[in-house]
Amino acid sequence: MFKKRKFILSIILSLVLALLLTACGGNVEKAANKEEITSEDVIKIGTLVPLTGGLASYGQFCQQATILAEELINEQGGLLDGKKLKLVHMDTQTNPQAGVDAAQKLVSINDVPAFVGALSSGVSIPVAESVAVPNQVVQISPASTSPVITGLDDDDFVFRTVPSDSLQGIVAGDLAIDLGYKKMAIIYVNNDYGKGLSEAITAEFEQKGGIITSAIGFEPNKASYRGELQKAAEGNPEVLYLIAYTDDGGTTIIRQSLEGGFFSKFLFSDGLKAPEIAEGIEKYLEGTYGTAPTSMPGGNGPELFKTAYKEKFGKIPPKPYMDTSYDATFVIALGIEKAGKTSGPAIQKALREVLDLDGVPVTVNEWSKAKQLIKEGKKIRYEGASGPVSFNEAGDVQGAIGIWKISNGDIVSEDVIVK
Secondary structure (H helix, E strand, O other), rough: HHHHHHHHHHHHHHHHHEEEEEHHHHHHHHHHHHHHHHHHEEEEEEEEEEEOOOOOHHHHHHHHHHHHHHHHHHHOOEEOOOOEOOOOOOEEEOHHHHHHHHHHHHHHHHOOOEEEEEEOHHHHHHHHHHHHOOOOOOOEEEOOHHHHHHHOOOOEEEEEEEOOOOHHHHHHHHHHHOOOOOOOEEEEOOOOHHHHHHHHHHHHHHOOOEEEEEEEEEEOOOOOOOOHHHHHHOOOOEEEEEEEOHHHHHHHHHHHHHHHHHOEEEEHHHOOOOOOHHHHOOOHOOOOOEEEEOOOOOHHHHHHHHHHHHHHHHHOOOOOHHHHHHHHHHHHHHHHHHHOOOOOOHHHHHHHHHHEEEEEEEOOOOOOHHHHHHHOOEEEEEEEOOOOOOOOOEEEOOOOEEEEEOOOOOOEEEEEEEE
């Protein structure tokens, strides 16, 4: 009797074990299928923003703006037939080689057909020449303003959602004249951004009758810039135009200039549009002006973006390139949706086909509307966070330059110039 019960118990245990194994196997299979579906159901694009280095104080906010676009697109239907947009973020370190390495990883490991970035022109240009163009990957920079980018031999794979410094240079040169300055020195970060903007300012200032006493490049992150300041002060200039980043020596130059009595009056470029440059020395910089790309006037895209950003991340810092980062992400998504596939050449062609200032208006929170319009074969006038986005033959956009001022330690907007 005992043996019979033991035999029956053995059979029951075997059956239970078999059922458990079957269930586990099924779950493993389902998990594998789920992973496979998840992998196939995602479209990746990259971001190249500096979370360290000279532009670190800008990078984190630009990255947040791309995340905001990613979430909106996914909430409103995703890409193509319901695939999720997935951003793959890389830190360029505001360094050309690090930027190239990060871009190469995005292409070779993550297999992205497009990426947003970089911010610094000194990073974007080598990334374009070494990675984006050879691999036929679409690159849209939200912050690289060097005029050199306009003339790149890029096979139409490089775009930007920010205007060239040929425009900022005109506004900056005119601002100096309007403020009554006749002699000005320039100190600029020694990269494509700094050189390009310095040349553009010089051309405009001198055309309007001003004299540039010197234009001196500096290398980032030195302990002392007194040598550069001493040279810049020669010829008795009335003001120093400083082209720099907040974290690469710009704040050091300002403080050493004040300490050494080299300059007491300044004009600042977009790379210094940050409240931290005035921390502890607010009274010495009170009323100092600067220039930076800003959103185009008219349209409700900029306000809609600001509202969405505040809801997600809190207070908007008074820094540039968040709006253009959002737009670069949204525009790449438009290209993918129009192309119907995820290859760089297809996206490149689609960007030219889908964006049209005479198209049907679509603003920053209307991704589902954009999808439907593309499905109907209609062109889109994208009313972006930075204003209407439409690329010319060189991949550049029309833009506006804001004039800002330091007031009580804060950054306040004074005027917007459209040329």
